[in-house]
Amino acid sequence: MVGSLHFFGAALGLGMIVIGAALGIGKFAAAAAESIARQPNAADKITGAVNLPLFLLEGVAIIAEVGVLLIVLLK
Amino acid sequence: MIQEIAHQTEHAAEAPAPFDAGKTIIEHVSNAKDHPIVHLPHLMGIDFSVTKHVMMLWLVAAFVFLVVTVTVRRYLKQEQLVPFGFMNGLEAVVEFIRDSIVAPNVGRRWVNTWTPLVLTLFIFILCANAVGLVPIFELLGLLDHWVLRTGEHSFVKGLMHGGTTATANFNVTAALATITFGAIIVAGSKAHGFVTHWKNLVPHGLAWPIYILLIPIEILGMFVRPFALTMRLAANMTGGHIAILTLLSLVFIFAQMSGRALVGIGFGAVVSVPLAAAISGLEIIVVLVQAYVFTLLSAVFIGMAIHAHH
Numbered sequence: 001m002v003g004s005l006h007f008f009g010a011a012l013g014l015g016m017i018v019i020g021a022a023l024g025i026g027k028f029a030a031a032a033a034e035s036i037a038r039q040p041n042a043a044d045k046i047t048g049a050v051n052l053p054l055f056l057l058e059g060v061a062i063i064a065e066v067g068v069l070l071i072v073l074l075k
Numbered sequence: 076m077i078q079e080i081a082h083q084t085e086h087a088a089e090a091p092a093p094f095d096a097g098k099t100i101i102e103h104v105s106n107a108k109d110h111p112i113v114h115l116p117h118l119m120g121i122d123f124s125v126t127k128h129v130m131m132l133w134l135v136a137a138f139v140f141l142v143v144t145v146t147v148r149r150y151l152k153q154e155q156l157v158p159f160g161f162m163n164g165l166e167a168v169v170e171f172i173r174d175s176i177v178a179p180n181v182g183r184r185w186v187n188t189w190t191p192l193v194l195t196l197f198i199f200i201l202c203a204n205a206v207g208l209v210p211i212f213e214l215l216g217l218l219d220h221w222v223l224r225t226g227e228h229s230f231v232k233g234l235m236h237g238g239t240t241a242t243a244n245f246n247v248t249a250a251l252a253t254i255t256f257g258a259i260i261v262a263g264s265k266a267h268g269f270v271t272h273w274k275n276l277v278p279h280g281l282a283w284p285i286y287i288l289l290i291p292i293e294i295l296g297m298f299v300r301p302f303a304l305t306m307r308l309a310a311n312m313t314g315g316h317i318a319i320l321t322l323l324s325l326v327f328i329f330a331q332m333s334g335r336a337l338v339g340i341g342f343g344a345v346v347s348v349p350l351a352a353a354i355s356g357l358e359i360i361v362v363l364v365q366a367y368v369f370t371l372l373s374a375v376f377i378g379m380a381i382h383a384h385h
Contacts, residue, residue, distance in 0.1 A: 052375060055368045059307040066310045073101070
């Protein structure tokens with residue numbers, strides 16, 4: 001029972017990472033789509049401005065997932 | 076990849092050991108230090124054996140070096156400098172990197188200094204990522220299984236463990252990120268001088284208690300940036316492999332749970348293979364995006380060192 005608790009924690013953590021990353025990316029996408037709809041001329045600039053924080057967010061999520069993987073592998 | 080699992084299950088059929096999905100996946104993703112392709116002696120306590128990631132790294136490096144050098148040399152020998160054939164594609168990549176990655180971040184003055192480095196990183200990472208999607212060594216395994224029929228520990232069997240992405244290894248991406256780390260310091264030093272670059276890390280003219288807090292944070296940030304680059308690239312590449320392998324492992328898990336091979340094959344045909352194919356398609360995008368992200372962030376960090384307006 002106690003021996004498999006780390007799996008429970010890892011699965012829970014993975015779900016929470018996905019929730020957080022999805023919320024973040026959803027907000028980015030919504031804001032980008034709205035601002036492109038408002039100003040189609042500035043689409044390139046808006047995409048450029050959204051890209052960088054998007055990748056940083058992705059990096060944080062990926063690092064958290066590596067942590068989860070380590071929990072499972074190393075126990 | 077499929078073959079490796081098939082190979083594993085063949086073993087499982089001989090000895091009644093149950094199929095272990097986790098072990099199979101880790102064996103495929105990890106560097107397989109226990110059975111390297113070429114055994115080399117230890118030098119100064121470091122194992123110099125050529126493992127599958129090392130082999131792929133060298134293959135990709137040699138491929139990129141040869142293809143790009145030959146193309147550019149041939150282009151430069153022409154009477155009129157008009158690109159043709161493959162040079163067109165290469166030129167498009169070079170222009171894309173220079174105009175939309177390096178120039179906006181680094182600034183007009185330093186474009187020609189930093190484009191070569193960023194361009195090299197981009198092309199190398201792109202090729203190293205993409206080669207994992209090409210099933211060359213799986214085909215070799217098929218040939219071995221039906222035609223060559225070499226022994227259990229032959230060179231060909233060793234080669235079959237190849238065909239992985241070298242950038243899925245954290246050591247490789249750590250080395251690439253170290254180059255970026257060095258480039259950031261060199262960029263700052265070239266633009267402002269060595270001492271000023273370090274002074275630029277923190278804003279000037281604040282009350283002294285803030286510096287006690289700020290200097291450790293900035294020093295930490297200096298190391299976090301290449302660390303994030305390392306993790307992002309390697310974890311993305313490994314993640315794709317793990318997702319595909321997990322889906323394909325379901326075939327064997329289902330077959331074992333029901334005790335019939337037909338259940339596994341049916342599940343594979345209906346669920347596993349279509350989903351794995353879809354993820355492979357997604358991987359093509361990931362391969363491009365990750366190469367782009369690594370170079371974009373490198374350019375941004377180099378630009379931040381150059382334009383330190385503190």
